[in-house]
Amino acid sequence: MTSAENLQAFRRDGRIVVVGASLAGLRAAETLREEGFTGSLTMIGDELGEPYDRPPLSKQVLTGWVPAGNTKLPRRREIDAEWLLGVPADGLDLAANHVHLADGREVPFDRVLISTGVRARPWFVESEAALDGVFVVRTREHAEGLQRALAAGPSRVLVIGAGFTGSEIASICRERDIPVTVAELAPAPLVGALGAMIGEVAADLQRAHGVDLRCGVKVTQLEGDAQGRLRRAHFEDGTTIDADVAVVALGGIRNTDWLRSSGLAAGVWGIACDTGCRALDLNGLVTDDIFVAGDVARCPNPIYEYRLISLEHWANAVEQAGVAAHNMVSAQADRWPHLTIPLFWSIQFGVNIKSVGVPTFADEVVVTQGSVPDHRFVAAYGYRGRVTAAVSFNNAKWLDHYRRLIETAAPFPPPCPAPDQPADMKPVPVDFPGPVLLAQGATVVVTGHDPSERRVTAVRQHR
Amino acid sequence: MRRSGAGFRARSSQSLVVVEMRVVVDLSRCEGYAQCAFLAPDAFRMHGEEALMYDSNPDDAQRDRILRAAAACPVQAILVDRLEGRDAPTEASPS
Structure with a gap:
């Protein structure tokens, strides 16, 4: 045949x-x-x-509007x-x-x-993860449980991890008028995905909405009461915070x-x-x-x-x-190649954050249009003189323009395409957290000498 | 009954069975024109100036308004179900 x-x-x-x-x-x-x-x-x-x-699970479901099963x-x-x-x-x-x-x-x-x-990365101590009031959000059952806990009016919610999901959950808490503390190991929210400049904007946004944002901190222990309910969290510096709900948002x-x-x-x-x-x-x-x-x-x-x-x-x-x-x-x-320019969105604190391209693939970033203090702007990311990504805050209509710049390897920094040119258009270093924060470790070794016998073998990780 | 748990659900204290729609918005495409929030405000709501939140499985009573909203979307980001869950798996574990 x-x-x-x-x-x-x-x-x-x-x-x-x-x-x-x-x-x-x-x-x-x-x-x-x-x-x-x-x-x-x-x-x-x-x-x-x-x-x-x-x-929707970290957004309209947690507000209580859309049931988790819907x-x-x-x-x-x-x-x-x-x-x-x-x-x-x-x-x-x-x-x-x-x-x-x-x-x-x-x-x-x-x-x-x-x-x-x-799947959601669980809290690293199993017995603490099992406490009543400790959540992750990935499935509809997770979202349903957290929604119920938020509806019960907790005295304080602790969100561990200020990536997109953690930040969105903190935003919902404030919308529901629930006191919330966000604990993040990095120097600012969203910094691992979008760099220091946007991280600072995200931090301002959280604080302006009444979030108790603590960066550069590490939660070391979740403590429960005799009934197995979460009561407080301990930080590495020895301080504690009382909370009856903790959301572990440490990625997947x-x-x-x-x-x-x-x-x-x-x-x-x-x-x-x-x-x-x-x-x-x-x-x-x-x-x-x-x-x-x-x-x-x-x-x-x-x-x-x-x-x-x-x-x-x-x-x-x-x-x-x-x-x-x-x-x-x-x-x-x-057959077709999958040749996509990555596109991403997050909704938090009344702002539509969108990104196109790969912001971590950059050495510089510049605000190309709009106003950072008004939380309505676009920032372009460049790598060795070409545009590689863009992030918009409440300015999504422009992202397609930046997608074309990325696809055509347009020079960085790009000119402002609209009349809303910012006063200062000076590129700054993009400044992502170092590899120590991001390292994953080796997973394979190569064995054999002759080209006919060289093979890769998987390494089991002991964690 | 093949459709149980898929396209139907019981509502409130009356044993009224209501068909629900399935809606998803491609928010990577959405640019916040808010036409949908104007045409079907019970299903689409703006969060701030530009961000959209929506009801993924609204009542079928809203179908006309939602179809109008989907048709009016300038970037065609709204997908509405074409088959009302006829091909759905059962909710129980398979044998």
């Missing part, structure tokens, strides 16, 4: 398994059917219920799938081509899409543990893939039948020196899922 005949047979009667039934998995499944795949489609997900949207995603079309929900996958066998489920079942496939996403952990012995290039950083969304194996060789999309994928981006970048962005999950699905049912010559 020719490969064209093989592809036709696969498109007609093949078996595709999607592991991870959230936004990326659902959109991929819809694209597979849209592109004419008529074989069997199996959706595997560890959560029960229909695929739902997560961004963010189910709209469908673009029928997908005629078999849904295996409530049981996580715990292994992938590339020799036998099947997915292993935690309850012992084995699900065979011809091609598989991995879209297992991330990519769900790759189940792939540990699969032979794929999977680890804490995600699953490496090519721009066609095909997974790489441990040796960095591209696989044929394993595809990756969404938060768990780590994909090279040619605009950013072909660096492998993983993005926990809604729009990236949708776009990458579409490309992956298209490529799963297409011949090599018809």
Whole structure:
């Protein structure tokens, strides 16, 4: 049989398994059917219920407006799938081509899409994480529990971590008139994603809205009472703060543990893939039948020196899922590269914060339009004299302009495109926290000497 | 019943069954024109000058207004369900 005949047979009667039934998995499944795949489609997900949207969980769900169970995603079309929900996958066998489920079942496939996403990083002491009043926010059950705790009128909420999610939750607390303390290890909120200049603006924004913001501090212990309810938190400097709710917002952990012995290039950083969304194996060789999309994928981006970048962005999950699905049912010559310029948004303290590009891929930043004190401006990020990213505060209409500058490698600093040129347009160093704050550690070693025997081996991390 | 837990839910003390819509806004595309908040204020609300918050699963009673809001969006960022959850998984664990 020719490969064209093989592809036709696969498109007609093949078996595709999607592991991870959230936004990326659902959109991929819809694209597979849209592109004419008529074989069997199996959706595997560890959560029960229909695929739902997560961004509202830290926003309109926590305000009490939208019930946590009411963010189910709209469908673009029928997908005629078999849904295996409530049981996580715990292994992938590339020799036998099947997915292993935690309850012992084995699900065979011809091609598989991995879209297992991330989970919330829990508080590091299990007994303290289990205290009544300690939350993370990733699933609708999490959001529902926290919403109830906020509705009960806590005396104070402690938010640990001032990234986007932590800042959004602090904003909701203030909107609900609940006293809130935000504890952040870095020198300012959002600094790890957007740098020191925007971090300072974000800090002003929080304080102006009555947040007790404490930066450069570390929470070391969560203390409960005899009934197992959270009472106070201890800081590294020996001080304490009384709080009956704590939200641990320390980012996510990519769900790759189940792939540990699969032979794929999977680890804490995600699953490496090519721009066609095909997974790489441990040796960095591209696989044929394993595809990756969404938060768990780590994909090279040619605009950013072909660096492998993983993005926990809604729009990236949708776009990458579409490309992956298209490529799963297409011949090599018809495949598409996932060449996206990252786009991200956050809503907090009445401000719409959006970013385009990769702000961490920069050495300088400059306010190109608007006014920082009014919280309505755009800042452009540059790397070695070209525009690589932009961040807007209540100025989203301009971001598309900056996307084009990034795509065309326009010179940095760019001119102000509008009449609202700021008085001072001097670029400043972008100033991200050093690698000590961000380091992840080694995950592989190389063995063998002869080119025919050199191989990469995964290192188990002991943490 | 295949549609239970998917497109229907019981509301309030009356045993009235209401179909809910599914809505998602691509907020990476949204530029805050606020047309939707004007046309379907029960489902779309502005938070500050430019940020949008919305009800993802509003009552079907709002369908006309929401479809009008989706059509009026200058950047076409609003996606409304095309099939009311007919292809949904059951809420129970699969066998």
